[in-house]
Amino acid sequence: MATAVATNQTILVVGGGVSGMTAALEAAECGKEVVLVESSATLGGRTASLYRYFPKLCHPVCGLEINLRRLRGNRSVRVLTLAEVTAVSGTRGDFTVTVKRSPRYVNRNCTACGACAQAVSAEIPNPWNYGLDRLKAAYLPHAMAYPQRYVLDPSIIGTPDAEKARAACKYDAIDLGMQAETLELKVGAIVWATGWRPYDAAKIQPYGYGRFPNVITSVEFERLADPHGPSGGKILRPSDGKLAKNVAFVQCAGSRDENHLRHCSRICCMASLKQTQYVREAFGEGAQSTVYYIDIRAIDRFEDFYARVQRDPTVKFVKSKVARIAEDQATRDPILHGVDTEGYRRYASRHDLVVLAIGMEPSVRGADIPAEVVADSSGFIDAAADGAAVFGAGCATNALDVNRSVQNATAAALRAIQVVNRAARAES
Amino acid sequence: MANKDYAFYPGCTSHYRGSASNYLVSVESMCRTLDVKLTQIPDWNCCGASVSYAGSGELARHVINARNFALAEQHLPGRDVVATCAACWLNARESKEQLDASAGLLADTNEALKEAGLRYQGIASVRHMVEVLIEDLGYEELGRHVVKPLEGVKFAGYVGCQTNRPFGIAGESFENPVYLDKLVETVGGQAVADYDQKVTCCGGALAVSEPEKSQAQIKDIVESAYDHGADMIVTPCPLCQANVEIYQADVNQRYGTKFNMPVTYYSQLMTVAYGGSAEEAALDGQIIRATRLEEIAATPGKR
């Protein structure tokens, strides 16, 4: 389908994470036509691979279930997965957008019965667990995947595995001939909700991520703590698989740093406070968490949660940015070197596991967003430049937690509606 | 090949019978083989090193470095200034960056330089010898001249601090630079990859004024080399070479250790690998003799 049916009354939402889904659903529930474009094979984005949210410690997939039910019941949202926006032209109320769709190699017949996965032997690193474990090359991204259809990884196309998958499918849902296709959409307004990426922790050389196995990032630790993660919810050390009861949380890993990310990523303080409760939940009184920080930015109502964690005897706070992480090469225990700036005490503290509260890098930086969407010095989309009809939403606009991202996405939906309503008024 | 002709800034210790004469001798032998032409900046002066700050404020220190640039621009126009010593390279480059960044500083500096009849125009740039080897020649070219690979000799690549920070070699990481290990492997030696004291400071000038504090660092540097089974330490900095070699005796006395680890220059390794004699590699300049290198230097060269 070269040109999809979309008019200048259609709102395009780029990015199928919690912000993109919110913008799409809120607009659709106001009666607007929406096309939701997602580059991976499923909606849900980064929140689908979070185990719990701060401050309630509730489960992100619970919100995803509600949003998916809203999506299933709403015919005016069209979802295009494995799709990326490659070009945007035209102006406010009258855009032409080029979308490149990579082949899924599985058509609508798929009943998600899983037969193809059993037939295939090749495996790929599992992106939803940040590559900590592997996934069959014919896979359903995760249990809450939407659309609920399997995907064949391009790496096995043209190999015996692809043929095995095709043969195993009783509903000829596997179509090895699928090609990449490009389609053009006419849309009235665009909401850019491409979210964020964890900063590459290997660039923070003094912390030894990549050189020392027991130095991991907060998003990887989140997967370890998740019962459906690579370790079945056991918090363990990648080096020897032993349980990690003494965990260090290093704040501002990349953020607030002229050499890395100039901005403060806002969520890392609360993420670490939350994750100290994972260690507590796993090991009770035997747990030992230490948070190394510059300022604990548990802002406004999150202060309640910070106060609660401060009352937890298993959590210690050290006001110090860790200077260097070394490793005891025999036991592979990470050793944190630095100075506690409250009272100037030098420490070289040994931990089972170090979690870098990694900063947020906007994923807008890579994508070629249209010129009029101004990116600020940290690479986030600037607030809606007046006249522009391309609006940022969620973490593409600023380092935001989920609550603020969703609020921001709801606002972006209204801005998009304003554009398409005006276009409609102009024509009527 | 690009014109390998440089204005050479040897530094106060790299001269005949200076504490780094072995560095100078081996660098010159190495450059002869590599067809690199080093012409000393006429009448160059000391860069002030990193400890002389109490003598005067910032401006005087920038002026003494600007004098060398002025002399190079005047007598060796169009050639990059090349320094072998870490402190010379760092002070020269720091002054150059400050001068190029501030018109006020440039004006004050030239006002002072007028007293010596000189003017700094800001043309020449300053490079470390290692930068010349890696960027202008490249590992492949450096490997081509090897006739006697240093097989079986394990080197702990001790980069030290000032050749690595705050500027460092382009593309190299501050925590874990690998160019020295690559140079060792280029000449057939074996490098200790996970040598954890690679970039630790040896105490620098304070090895002289605060011996006890510096020797604690030097002990870690040498001990870790032994722990990783290294036969020798190789370094690009004359102060590191001197401190780590000379004070091993004091460290043994103070800590009861039995260190006797030779500390060599990359230029000595390359001179031996290129078939140079022990004298050309200034192996006779080692207080702790690098016997393994001397044996290789003594074996008849393979054509």
Added chain:
Amino acid sequence: MAEMKTAAYVCQGCGLGERLSTQQLAQVAQKEGKMALVREHPFLCSAAGVQAIRDDIEKDGVTHIAIAACSRRAKTEAFHFPAVAMSRANLREGVIWSQPDTEAARETTQEMADDYVRMACAEVKKMKAPAGNPEAARNTRLLVVGGGISGMTAALEASKAGYPVTLVEKTAALGGWAAKLWKRTPAREPFQAPAETGVAAMIEAVRADPNIEVRLSSTIARTSGAPGRFSVAIATESGGAATEDFGAIVQASGFSLYDASKLPELGFGKSPNVVDQAGLERLAREAAAGNAPIRRPSDDGEVKTVVFVQCAGQRDATGEHLPYCSGHCCATSIKQAMYFKDANPAVDTVVLYTDLRVPGNGEDFYRSGQSKGVVFTKGAVSAVEPAGNACSVRFRDLILDEDATIENADLVVLATGQVPNSGVDIEKVAQNEPGEWQPDANSVLNLVYRQGKDLPLLRHGFSDSHFICFPYETRRTGIYAAGPVRRPMDIAQAVEDATGAALKAIQAAENAALGRAAHPRSGDLSFPIVRLDGCTQCKRCTVECPFGAIDEDEKRYPVFNESRCRRCGTCMGACPVRVISFENYSVDTVGAQLKAVDVPDEFSEKPRILVLACENDAYPALDMAGMARRTYSAFVRIIPVRCLGSVNTIWVSDALNSGYDGVMLMGCKHGDDYQCHFVKGSELANYRMSKIDDTLKQMALETERVATYEVAITDIERAPRLIDEYAAKIAEIGMSPLKGFA
């Protein structure tokens, strides 16, 4: 009711054909389910399969279909038949994927499937495809309460989308707090200097907007009705009150600054040179008007040293002051320090903080403050004592680890917190009885709702949503809080928040016109229908409705407001006489299902356990357990319910009376960090079930026969384990003595 024609479809795909006898299932649907039309299909969700169903509906007049295939959460695009009532028998995730694929288990697996088909057939016959509320009213005029930046933004943004707005402001002028500021924290690149507030321009835009009607010096005297048909009495100062109709409401009543006179130890009230941040803004505005530097209030002397005391009366653990942080005050202190530094760099400005909280690009603003010479010291202030025209500020310097004092501070600015103007706390203030309703001067909305005059509060007086993914879900449909009344925030966030709230208001008005429910059952057309003649006015439904959707008339009969209802069914669960039901979800639709199960006699060693599972968390968890092939006991029969709050105790007693050996209720976590999307559903169920013991005693049954659990959506391992453990407990206490009497 139009003539009902039923049809059942049994799918053989995804292994159903191999693991089950679909021929027997078809027979069950025919003979026991008494379905008029029964079809088997090898691949029901294929285009051909769906077409067969569509043909039966369009050509053969089928009105009620039961689809025995996969879970109701799967293949929703394929099985989309809005015109007919539809039930789904979960044979895949619920039976063959959750039972071992062994010869020994084949019999119980088939029995399970047979039962689910019986249940689906029974359920669909009790359902009616919801047609939607006939008298839905369409009114898309919005009411915005509060004329500060939040209120004005909501009005402007709604107007830009083409919606008319009435903006009611208590005081005589628009602008709220922002109008009192000299400058604001920057919200655009380069985030380095105090920026114009932009309030004047915004007020002008509101004035000039034909779509917005501004009512100054006015308050809300009375609000009644529901989304799409709110009728609001707007009282003006001069006493008159005109009543107008609105589709939805945005409450942007903002905040008041914490009363700094409660902080004598910080010197407030003891010297005019100790001010709060609002006081400093006033000084800045007066100085700017006079084009002169800010002077010392006490003697108009020159200001050389200014000290900013952060978290004044905030983050207070003693319970005396505000326990929370207001989020904006660190950036505001930096901004105010810049007022002095920009005018005269020689002025010494010190910010004493515990944690400097300037997230996001606020870090640029922090750096800019530092580069202008603002000194930041981590210190806990213990006292501010006036000494003549100066003050001494005593604090503990946490970096230098010593007690320190800043002498001769000419000005001390206390960063006090935001207190929400959220009106009356309905948990604390008694509600008026029907017929005796009186407006309350402290109330913002003066709702004539049975449960109280203002929005329910989450914590610390803020009317915030409890849900991370749904920040606008206040518990009064169609009324959305925006700005600092919802949660502490700065101007930039208030603008975002107000824009979002404007969208939700527009959405609520539009959906009310179509009779469609708001979140979380967005778009649901069903709504509570009540048989008033059976009602005993026990008032449990009006009291227990989590959303205050049900009022009472003078005769104490419940008055249902369809567009205020979130369709959770808590009222249905509460009603002792069971007169409340929805067209497609009622006491009968679930009752019929549990009665349709074939309960074997006590000698068969095959107990029957009824599981009532919340469709938002427990049911998906069990689905995903099936996807992971995590098997559990074959003796359970799982019925999804909209919320555990909708579980009527009659279902439990009916089940036990008809010989079930045990009943499990699986709902969401309740309590402080409640997880229930209908707020109190699982809490009410837990409360009701705690009363079940005496009914069990009357029925001479052990108390273990009924168990209630909190199950999360991620309990894919735990939920099956709970079932197996419960089945073992039932095996231990033996079959129900009531078997065979039904």
Added chain:
Amino acid sequence: MPTALNEQALARYRNDFLREVEERVDEGGWVKMCMQCGVCAGSCPFGPHWEHSPQKIFMMIRAGKREEVLASDSMWMCTSCYNCVVRCPRKLPITTIMHGLATYAHRLGLAPKRQPTRDFSVIFWENFTRNGRANEIRLMLRLWFRDGFGAGIRKALAMKEVGLGMLRAKRMSPFEIFGGHGVKDVKGFQAMIRKAQEIEDRKRGFSK
């Protein structure tokens, strides 16, 4: 004994030590940018030997603790290894500031007496400005004998082995004691240094 310069400085800045550092210490303007994170304190190889870490010194400057900072021997522990500079999240040129503070304390005569690195620093400056290049023999002798003749002999004997080793390795020549290598235009070299110091003193308000 604090010099006249110190009195002049006290008068000029009253107790605004931060402004004094900003005007008179190399890169002093950066002190206000420190956010007290502690990375420099933790990264310094000689860290344990600093009575006040660089980050704490910056805080003391802001808190106006003039005497305590200028009299401290902490700044003299800096080996110029730049570990702190490459890790500082605010990119402060900490090494240059520490040297600047030490120089300023030295000039005001407040720096600790007999501080070995302070003496060595002055000896080194005078050594190479004598004829444009460093003279290693004189440098070591001046350093050993600064505590008097007896102490000098003891130190020389302690370093006897090393000295002989260097001689054998042809990396030391006693003849350097007579002059060693140097620049030809010594007059120009020293004149330009004097001029530079004069310009800087004028700019930083060190009136004579």
